[in-house]
Amino acid sequence: MSADDPIITIAGATATGKTDLALNLAEHLGGEIINTDSMQFYRGMDIGTAKLPVSSRRGIPHHLIDILDVREDANVQNFQLRAREAIAAIRARGRRPILVGGSGLYARAATDRMEFPGTDPQIRARIESEVEADRWGRHRHLQDLDPAAAAKITPNDSRRIVRALEVIELTGRPFSAQLPDYQAIEPTLHLGLRVERQSLHEKIAERVATMWEHGWVDEVRALLDRGLAEGKTASRAIGYAQIQRHLAGELDRDRAQEDTIIRTRQFARRQDTWFRRDPRIVWIDGTAGDHDANASRALKADTDAIFPES
Template sequence: MRTQPVIAVVGPTAAGKSDFAVDLALRLGGECINADSMQLYRGMDIGTAKLDLAERRGVPHHLLDVWDVTVTASVAEYQKLVRPLIESIDVPILVGGSGLYVRAALDDLRFPGTDPAVRAKLEAELAERGPQAMHERLRGLDPKAAEAILPGNGRRIVRALEVIELSGRPFSATMPSYRAVYPSVQLGLEVPRPELDERIELRVARMWEAGLVEEVRRLLDQGLAQGLTASRALGYAQVIRYLEGEWTEEQAFAETVRATRRFARRQESWFRRDPRVVWLPYDSPDLLGLAHEVLEGARH
């Protein structure tokens, strides 16, 4: 078991987590471990704001470019990959905004099995009846799970109903708790909302300039449209609709900005619910000093 805490850098997209994690790693002799579900995909570089080799500044980065774009993301698979890394690195620094992935790394989060026949039956029902009706059914069986899952999120609704059917227990019993497996210090980067909205628009503009449309076109040749998870990623889903002639490029850009802002709000509310996250102002002139104080406090 670890005695030194795992450090996690969390918060909404465009808050500056990746660069800050590198600064921390250089200060502490640490190594970065990706906790962004979309940065696990090979070739999804521009649209996920993946640091290039120069931007990593010599700091080892783990769990980038693991999956092909046709693979469906699996937080259970991520947990299997991340735990041995955490145990083998002296100063592991988790970095990313995928809240469930951070929790899968740090907390006592278990993943019930799956049954292809039950899953297929529920997916057929979803296709026939739609997510709203399935969500109502989930509410009747497990109100707590229904509260936590958005009514439009058909994939998670199906998973919850599958677990209930297979285990005979509420899906909410398997949902993340705050029971930690490792000691950890979670540092959240806090950005005032108007500034975050501006930063998101600027980031999307830079992605477009860097060649996001060409990146998506290239990935479509590698099967991106068949990837259940990757094809729905922010920016990628919108550019696909432009390339398929459904939207203009201007619409795809505007929708990417809008969807990313909405996503950032969801990320923030997820991390705000976790009482263990210590929030630091992203633009503090002594951000590293503040982080150092928090880490020192955690050690005593």
């Protein structure tokens, strides 16, 4: 592999087939995979995050999976450092870095020019309590302080509201001024997988049902013994939060599954909105499942054919 060969990122909503495409590209290009799904950072959160078992990784090295305990908070600044170290190490081995995951900010942090202001635990704790008490009111306050940021953050996205208000208080500058402007640190090819909405909704419902059948509830029970409820990030993950309520007797099985499906669909829409703002992404239709041929055609103008002639 040439040092000039671009990094590849694979983005898209949950359940669009990113994992399979990443594996196929890695096999054909001599690549290694870097995870950019923030929930797959957590050890033991396997079923509910659709984490690929080691036995199914085709011998391809995967990086930045199982790097956090469920009590720890995911931190994009720390991830940026570790992801760039992984990219450099993969390149030093003469292999291709392939980043895959649905956490848009983390993927951008790895490849784009982005700086992250620090954090203040006391300020963050205060703002978190304010947002928890009046999320809509705090969003209106953000709109007064930084209309551009408020336009990109929905009132339901408590975490980003908290972070935006924290950054404004810490820096005295608008949060929108910290947002990236799509400038990569080195050549990068951005692929995006899209699936027709109705088909995606069906895939999500099937996936949730399968995860429950494969022991998701038992996984959550085990994680609660390891402190899941104490983690501010992991405990709120879609599905994990609903199963905790199910185990506490607040939701029956059907309601917990349905709520998980609804929240996952909403999350998929947010992911799609985030990624579609990026003009660099080459979108591939994943509905037919022929990711390899579609990816090869999409990238032919930018690089040699990805897959060898048969």
